[in-house]
Amino acid sequence: MDMPIALVSPLWPPGGERKAMVYFMSLRGVRKMFVDYYAVRSILCSYSVCLDERDVSMHAVFKAELAELLGPGFAGTALSLMFIDGQYLGGAEDVHFLHEAGELGRALEGCEAAPSWKLGYMEACAACGDVRFVP
Numbered sequence: 001m002d003m004p005i006a007l008v009s010p011l012w013p014p015g016g017e018r019k020a021m022v023y024f025m026s027l028r029g030v031r032k033m034f035v036d037y038y039a040v041r042s043i044l045c046s047y048s049v050c051l052d053e054r055d056v057s058m059h060a061v062f063k064a065e066l067a068e069l070l071g072p073g074f075a076g077t078a079l080s081l082m083f084i085d086g087q088y089l090g091g092a093e094d095v096h097f098l099h100e101a102g103e104l105g106r107a108l109e110g111c112e113a114a115p116s117w118k119l120g121y122m123e124a125c126a127a128c129g130d131v132r133f134v135p
Helices: 031-046 060-070 072-076 092-101
Strands: 020-024 051-055 081-084 087-090
Touching: 020 031, 020 060, 031 051, 031 092, 051 060, 081 092, 087 092
Parallel strands: 020 051
Antiparallel strands: 020 081, 081 087
């Protein structure tokens, strides 16, 4: 079954050309969002594509971008939201579905490959150990 990849908005995320892009929340207050994000991240890393991660809980610019892309009602939308080559793909459940159906690889074909040092699992940040937020 082919799942259509459709734009929700005529706008594309800035810098989203030839990349897999995920808008997410790194704050662990909502466990489901945190677990969904890391599951999506793990799936995308297995495809060795350039992944642009945009944390809306830490950067107001990314939150404003997402509001512009999806409209003011996006606040009730569960994150992680995935864009491929600038087009909206869906949330974590959509990514899981496409991965399990074998369709995600086809959707990622036009994306840039990750740098060779990032193949497989992405290298952890030396400062935070890949936690991404250290008070």
